[in-house]
Amino acid sequence: MKLRVRLPKTAAIQEVVLDDDTPWVQLLMILSSQLSTSPHHLKILGGFPPRPIVPDDELLMLSAIVRDGDMLTVQVGEAVMKQGATDGKYVPPADDRGLFFRRTMPGDNSCLFHACAYILKDKSRSLGPSLRQECADVVLSNPGKFTTALLGQPPSQYVQWIRQPSSWGGAVELMVLSFVYQTEIIALDIESGTMQRFGETEGYSVRGFVVYTGNHYDAISVSNPLKSSGLDRDDQVLFNPRDDRILERAVRFVREERKGAARK
The missing domain is CATH 3.90.70.80 (Cathepsin B; Chain A)
Incomplete structure (x- = not known):
């Protein structure tokens, strides 16, 4: 399964390739390692409009949660998510002197x-x-x-x-x-x-x-x-x-x- 993933603070898209039967938690571990944070601090959004993906069991296989080619947006933090929005993504404030x-x-x-x-x-x-x-x-x-x-x-x-x-x-x-x-x-x-x-x-x-x-x-x-x-x-x-x-x-x-x- 190939997933397109956008990490915080960047518009760049990276591809993550995993087996269909890979546990969801393993994807979280891979992403948290890249971001140097705990998997529990990650919020994953998918679909259109983007909504938080919250599986009932983190050991579920990827194929039961997402599809090949899906776009996932990764956010870090404990902020409460508003359904259908991506407000949690960090964007640095523009320089007033810029x-x-x-x-x-x-x-x-x-x-x-x-x-x-x-x-x-x-x-x-x-x-x-x-x-x-x-x-x-x-x-x-x-x-x-x-x-x-x-x-x-x-x-x-x-x-x-x-x-x-x-x-x-x-x-x-x-x-x-x-x-x-x-x-x-x-x-x-x-x-x-x-x-x-x-x-x-x-x-x-x-x-x-x-x-x-x-x-x-x-x-x-x-x-x-x-x-x-x-x-x-x-x-x-x-x-x-x-x-x-x-x-x-x-x-x-x-x-x-x-x-x-x-x-x-």
Whole structure:
């Protein structure tokens, strides 16, 4: 059985491969070892919307609790969980002195996937193509959610289309990636000044931003030039969705970008 696992303080996804008859408690032991904490301090969320997984018996086999390919979110702490939410995941507060930066992505027809990889894959500059493939896989495995009406074409045709490197990503792909990574994604349009939000009603505990110019997507990050090197590795790309200040500052940043573009 292959499980996709997201640990606290990161958007990166790791794969854990175990036998179907592995006891649930063994998975807890593996994860607690990675996090240097007690298995009793772990909270595991799964499904959609994410809900705590609390087996009646920790010796139950994995196959009785989860399915191959499931996404699990790991949290650490004793906080009471609210069903259907991921509020317990820790997101560091944004630096009030940090500045917004627009991280430019390649203009190779996959800019949306590159931008999303930057915010969802720990500032990766190389994993955009894997997100394109992931969109196709998720649509195929969730026919009840991603319907013909939602996609604008039958899922089989959509999958064939989106797998082509020349196909542009847009709102549908942002919705799919928000679902997969349990992250609210806000797309800010420089040209129109409008905002599109994906996953905002799902109770996700992290938020990321991308910016759209009309024909290109880039990522938005926050970094304090007085404390950091200014390199990608020091960027903060995920934020608390309840922090309205960050949203307001992101909107102002894009507004200034729009003014700057108009002056050129």
